[in-house]
């Protein structure tokens with residue numbers, strides 16, 4: 671995706687109030703991110719770790735979604751799968767994120783939930799730039815996986831907008 675500045679990111683949010691957008695902590699080193707290797711920008715809020723954000727490039731510009739994840743409860747065992755990139759992780763490295771839906775549905779308290787890599791680094795896992803800690807069962811190549819990530823991301827975005 672193309673590099674974004676803080677203003678462009680703040681303007682992109684579709685499911686947040688003005689004060690929530692103001693409170694967003696930008697990712698560290700925004701100008702040095704590996705933008706060309708990112709399908710979307712995803713990060714945890716350094717000042718509020720239960721908050722996370724996705725900024726997704728689309729045909730008509732970028733679209734930002736604020737997410738919430740509850741603090742991890744008692745330790746769980748086993749592995750889990752990211753709903754977006756299908757990378758397998760130790761269960762603690764996948765988190766259930768909830769996005770408030772855009773518009774009146776969101777104001778009425780409706781959310782959309784999905785499991786995502788806890789560090790929101792799907793793009794890096796698919797390109798071999800970050801290694802998951804558990805063996806992967808996936809046999810298809812990274813290009814196909816990147817394309818599928820795009821479709822799943824778009825379907826998540828449309829659920830938030832619907």
Ligand SMILES: [Zn+2]
Pocket residue numbers: 752753754755756757786787791792
């Ligand atoms: Zn992922």
